[in-house]
Amino acid sequence: MRPNPASLSRTFAAFACLAAGGALLACADGAGQSGGSRSDAALGAEAQLFDEAKAWAHLEALVAIGPRPAGSGGAVKTVEYLETQLKSYGLTPVRESFIARATPAGDVPMCNLYVDLPAAGESANKAPLIVIGSHFDTKRFEGFAFVGANDGGSSTAVLLELARVLSLGGPRKAAYRLLFIDGEEAIRTHWEDPDNRYGSRHHVEQLKSSGLLTRVKAFVLLDLVGDKDLRINRDRYSDVWLYECFAAPARAAGMSRFVDGRAELIADDHVSFLEAGVPSVDLIDFDYGPGNSWWHTPQDTLDKCSPKSLGAIGRITLMGLPNVERRLLGK
Numbered sequence: 001m002r003p004n005p006a007s008l009s010r011t012f013a014a015f016a017c018l019a020a021g022g023a024l025l026a027c028a029d030g031a032g033q034s035g036g037s038r039s040d041a042a043l044g045a046e047a048q049l050f051d052e053a054k055a056w057a058h059l060e061a062l063v064a065i066g067p068r069p070a071g072s073g074g075a076v077k078t079v080e081y082l083e084t085q086l087k088s089y090g091l092t093p094v095r096e097s098f099i100a101r102a103t104p105a106g107d108v109p110m111c112n113l114y115v116d117l118p119a120a121g122e123s124a125n126k127a128p129l130i131v132i133g134s135h136f137d138t139k140r141f142e143g144f145a146f147v148g149a150n151d152g153g154s155s156t157a158v159l160l161e162l163a164r165v166l167s168l169g170g171p172r173k174a175a176y177r178l179l180f181i182d183g184e185e186a187i188r189t190h191w192e193d194p195d196n197r198y199g200s201r202h203h204v205e206q207l208k209s210s211g212l213l214t215r216v217k218a219f220v221l222l223d224l225v226g227d228k229d230l231r232i233n234r235d236r237y238s239d240v241w242l243y244e245c246f247a248a249p250a251r252a253a254g255m256s257r258f259v260d261g262r263a264e265l266i267a268d269d270h271v272s273f274l275e276a277g278v279p280s281v282d283l284i285d286f287d288y289g290p291g292n293s294w295w296h297t298p299q300d301t302l303d304k305c306s307p308k309s310l311g312a313i314g315r316i317t318l319m320g321l322p323n324v325e326r327r328l329l330g331k
């Protein structure tokens, strides 16, 4: 991802302006019911199930694979690891293999992976679908082994643990798709469309062609969430009401320090969903090390990340999802 992209389409820029003008705090009903309690009870039962030690073990395993750029052996090993873990939760991962054509490196084989959690009830196949995503690929670099502990690793580890927790609770009011995304990173050094977001663009096209896109009512992206000094930005492309679904309960649970970071435009996989008209939020801390100096460098290693940060974003996500469901279902 990169900040302040200059190459978004005119259509998308107009949409982003509309989104930015949307209703503030529109979905925060119930989010502040704890009245600012600082106790664990404010987190809610489900959020307490998020095990940061398990998420950290996933992160260690991903980093141990080494570089995981799209089309590499490391990416294949990553998909295999994700599949093994998801199956151990009783879930059925689906591979979405494709060839990214005519990239700066030619044709590159890529593979998204997802699991579906159906909604409860007789009309489950009509329930709104909430997609939670993370890219798992790491950026290609020559000359050093970029392991992407924070960038690609942290959010993928959190999404795996979210899969375990969400599968424990049984069907919910909304359906969920947990989407592990390949090919977010630009193949070139710099970020210039369309050399980026290969996996999310492909997935959105698949949603369109299958007719499922009309059911996708929210996309929640996690990225760069492992920084020891975690603070989620206020990404200006993200829909404000969707951001508030997560930030409001975080504030109410005494976790304000993790949210409401700097407001800026951050281009990331959520742009693929926004371009398709899906309300989206990027839960991202795009301030990694002094002056963001650890981002896309050999410094992006485990010692810059912490289990506590993985736990915080995992719990914030779980606290926010009921707000998203209430907003989408109108109750």
Ligand SMILES: [Zn+2]
Binding pocket: 001, 139, 151, 185, 296
């Ligand atoms: Zn990156």
